[in-house]
Amino acid sequence: MPHRWTRHAAFVCVALFAIVTLPAAAKDAPEKPVLTMAVGGLPGLYYLPVLVANQLGYFKDEGLDVTLEDFAGGSKALEAVVGGSADVGAGAYEHTIFMQAKGQHYRAFVLMGRAPQIVVAVTKSKAGSIRSLADFKGAKVGVSAPGSSTDLVLTVALRKAGVQRSDISAIGVGSGATVLSAVSSGQIDALSNVDPMMTKLQRAGEIKVLVDTRTVKGTQDVFGGTMPAATLYASESFIQKNPKTTQALANAIVRADHWLQHASDADLVKMVPKAYLLNDKALYVEAFHNVRDAYSPDGLMPVDGPATALRALSSFDTQLDPSKIDLNATYTNDFARKAATLVK
Template sequence: MLNQWMQRATRACVMLLALAALPGDGFAKDTPEMPTLTMAVGGLPGLYYLPVLAAQQLGYFKDEGLNVTLEDFAGGSKALEAVVGGSAEVGAGAFEHTLFMQAKGQHYRAFVLMGRAPQIVIGVVKSKADQIKSLADFKGAKVGVSAPGSSTDLVLTVALRKAGVQRSDISAIGVGSGATVLAAVGSGQIDALSNVDPMMTKLTRSGAIKVLVDTRTVKGTQEVFGGMMPAATLYAAESFIQKNPKTTQALTNAIVHANHWLQTASDADLLKMVPQAYLLGDPTLYLDAFHNVRDAYSPDGLMPADGPATSLRALSSFDSRLDPKKIDLSATYTNQFASKAAAQFK
């Protein structure tokens, strides 16, 4: 009898110890203040926003007690408009939005980093490769960008200045970032191109362009910008973050979980997760593009120490509306939530 009692007591102790070891300060996670919300995304099918797609498709938002509606927009500026206008509580977009909004007197803060590199490539069209061998040869060139004033234009401008070429020395032509890019290259409309994947991978794979600058990797990004250049983030109004810290933490947990998954996901895992419509009818191309940008995804969601200053330096050299002396970088981001989330996925 004593033996049986001791066995039962031992089993009970083991169960209690196991329960005590569960995450979340006990038996359940904090309940978000706003369990149902809308997130505005500046182009969900793009690899730039893959962490958001993964968090939704793999159920990571739901695991955090969130019901997130993803509203897709043609670009980051349109998604920002939705957040500012109040039709979305949170935005998925470039870190630079927080800088420009502060310059306008409006306070938005990035709270989790998805991308630590811009994922933009500068290349020269094959027929011009003999004449344009480096960025220093771009004077007088017609260069395709997704749109004048866009991130593709920013990266191009910063890279050219390092090579001694001014923005006014070239003709920048808006060519979009989809099939219109292929048409611009094929028709001879442009001599060179600054654009994003998967189109740049498609053009490189076919031999249509020769890559000169590649910010799909951390190394390539540091070579262009002289430091880490934060890219895709989740951001929200400072007032939202202050009122909804548990919701902000839950969103951060889901994105860091997705970032962590992307570090080791197999090709089969990725193709199973991504909707067929996003694969462009060419799964192999999508996988090639993913492997080209994989290094760009943040492994932990943390803003790098030199990232905000690098971004401000690059943007202010590109846009005169941004005065570095009037920007408080500490108010444009926080690592408070990402630090807690990253500790769960070590």
Template sequence: MQRRHLIAGGLAAAALPGFSFAQALEKTKVTIAVGGKNLFYYLPLTIAEQQGYFKDEGLDVSIVDFAGGSRALQAVVGGSADVVSGAFEHTINMQLKGQPMRAFVLQGAAPQVVLGVNPKTMPNYKSVADLKGKKIGVTAPGSSTNVVANYVLAKAGLKPSDVSFVGVGAGNGAVAAMRAGQIDAISNLDPVITLLLRSGDLKIISDTRKLDEAERVFGGPMPAGCLYAPQPFLDKHPNTAQALANAIVRADKWIQQAGGGDVIKVVPESYLLGDRAVYIDGFMAAKQAMSPDGSFPAKGPQTALRALASIDPKLEANKVDLNAIYTNEFVKKANAKYPKG
């Protein structure tokens, strides 16, 4: 009798639209921590949320926004969030700290970080060496904006200790700090960068929104924004991770087909920082740096490791297992499910 009820119940469940035993989610409520959600760096996350892609996968996603990626990572380490939408290179540092994190879907094919000087405080700027002793604004200390700045400084023979890094966030506060002359240079992302450029408050030194320039700076493909999570989370919740990857891959593909006008209809008004034209310009500048399909490039992890090793002499590169910091398995299935987005 009991067996008959179980079979009947199973058949009824299987008849429900979208039901699949294989896809049953281990966890439907997921908290994603992000550092600067309004940035184009994280645009796929916003698109997946606003277009209902997470809901389509049966997920109830809460996105918690922090001042920078390092703060978002702390939220997951502390247990107040499940997954980080953040910079790929954090997975390397965490492995070395004995807290394995794995990236499982890519949002950005290049860092999109722009380093530039303040024409007000550095009118006679000639080379990166001129930044010695200066204040550089980053989203938050330890975030990818800090890492990229360190890397550009290292190529010019400067150590991180040769400058002062100041956390300025990723929105209007960063713009205000530059315009008020509180910082001499800034390492930040769009739309902040385009806003400063438009008003003449920024002179660009390094622009990794351009794929070719990013490859030139880093010597190879440098994976950027992605979803990553503690390895135990992925082990316990593979179907939940798959659902997250599905939503981001759909968002990645939506962005490839979108124009600036499409994007401003979808993102919250607050993202536009009061200027729609600037936001559209920023999107067009950042678009080529977005991942087309969520896949991590084969040489990307090696590039990220090399970048980190060059700015942190204590980092023992030979102790990093690059295969353990990312996987394309979820992305392959997501692309099979959504070949056109």
């Protein structure tokens, strides 16, 4: 009899445990486990945290099945999010400001980059006539895509040198191997772009670097403060309807941010798809070290970041009225803070 009672009690305990734990598990499950993320140039080191989260299974660990849709630049990825073909965007923080100015509400919810990682350079063939930014008038300048962050950094840097955006011709050249062909064919006189392509061109002596925002210090020299760069962002309605999904995405990216702070060169090369290594592992590693300082260590938006971005964007788009922008509505640190308690 006692033995029979013990078995019955054990069964009751297991049943009660299941009743208690199942709702908790359901509570943590993402509302939208299958989703699409638009990325503005996945081969670029600018988006390396997204690649890390995907390659190392961090999205899957959070119960997410994420399809990465790659685009030539951040502005093209934004179009996909706004158009509804992608649920979430991986792109520059300033897109959220730009969209608010248009009356559309998007919010960055986890930071990947605390510096733009963008280099402005002149090609070797034009280095004699274009010695500084002040000489860019009339130049054909390659950017990943017009309206993208490569265009923004270029515009801000040029205006400091007294050159207006209308004084140049901006040409979209992507951020992958198309950059190399644009330089070698003479299609462009100068370019504003990201690594690893800029390190490859620099190493080969094909460009002369004039502006470098691959480090926090270099970024502060250009923008006068911390300039937040790559983020994950989504519409306000998506975040409100899918808070668990948003949290899961933030968890994966903060985990990737942490990984990048400590990854060895061997870890990096093992993680990156061969197609992205440009058949030169040493070059890729060199490029990574050139930009390593630019990655966020914790996914949190820096205190002075939004205001710096607003100044830059209002310089880029003179029709944007800074007084009409509510910066607090363009980002949130809530998800990254919670992610920090879960990621070790």
